[in-house]
Amino acid sequence: AQSVTQLDSQVPVFEEAPVELRCNYSSSVSVYLFWYVQYPNQGLQLLLKYLSGSTLVKGINGFEAEFNKSQTSFHLRKPSVHISDTAEYFCAVKGNTGFQKLVFGTGTRLLVSP
Amino acid sequence: GAGVSQTPSNKVTEKGKYVELRCDPISGHTALYWYRQSLGQGPEFLIYFQGTGAADDSGLPNDRFFAVRPEGSVSTLKIQRTERGDSAVYLCASSLGGGSGRQETQYFGPGTRLLVL
Numbered sequence: 001a002q003s004v005t006q007l008d009s010q011v012p013v014f015e016e017a018p019v020e021l022r023c024n025y026s027s028s029v030s031v032y033l034f035w036y037v038q039y040p041n042q043g044l045q046l047l048l049k050y051l052s053g054s055t056l057v058k059g060i061n062g063f064e065a066e067f068n069k070s071q072t073s074f075h076l077r078k079p080s081v082h083i084s085d086t087a088e089y090f091c092a093v094k095g096n097t098g099f100q101k102l103v104f105g106t107g108t109r110l111l112v113s114p
Numbered sequence: 115g116a117g118v119s120q121t122p123s124n125k126v127t128e129k130g131k132y133v134e135l136r137c138d139p140i141s142g143h144t145a146l147y148w149y150r151q152s153l154g155q156g157p158e159f160l161i162y163f164q165g166t167g168a169a170d171d172s173g174l175p176n177d178r179f180f181a182v183r184p185e186g187s188v189s190t191l192k193i194q195r196t197e198r199g200d201s202a203v204y205l206c207a208s209s210l211g212g213g214s215g216r217q218e219t220q221y222f223g224p225g226t227r228l229l230v231l
Contacts, residue, residue: 104156
């Protein structure tokens with residue numbers, strides 16, 4: 001079984017500042033990792049994913065994440081945020097063999113202010 | 115290129131009533147998933163369909179919850195004798211297949227917000 005920990009429930013940041021949203025996971029098998037964003041009253045939109053290969057993954061809207069196997073982390077970063085980045089961000093993990101459930105963290109609310 | 119659609123977008127019902135929530139996946143996607151998202155939480159897996167069959171229903175909380183996908187496309191989540199604790203957003207997702215590789219990406223619908231009074 002897998003689990004995900006997003007320690008920060010809320011991250012306030014000023015516009016144009018850099019941001020990092022933390023994600024740690026636990027799994028007994030190799031995993032796929034995902035970041036999803038959820039805007040108010042909308043469904044989840046995939047930001048980026050790690051399946052294999054390069055540990056630095058680039059996604060949409062200028063976001064990137066780095067898979068660190070030794071630290072079991074997959075932190076999300078953006079060098080300069082915009083007001084429009086205000087949303088809920090979810091990290092998710094699943095085992096990479098056969099069917100395995102996608103397991104989500106509790107989410108981090110990113111609040112960007114001017 | 116339509117995405118995943120869900121109807122209704124909002125549903126208010128009374129305790130003890132029966133409800134049906136519908137999901138239309140992306141055309142050609144063989145895998146379909148239902149999740150439940152309670153306030154302040156991440157989505158929690160309910161059930162996974164591969165084609166017409168439920169390949170994994172281990173997330174269904176009890177026997178009041180049931181889901182079908184009779185023709186391998188549209189799916190209906192059915193909740194009998196609703197309880198106030200069933201209030202949540204029910205999300206549907208689909209993917210091209212349930213196997214490994216790039217097919218693993220799940221695309222989510224906007225959800226159905228269920229309120230049980």
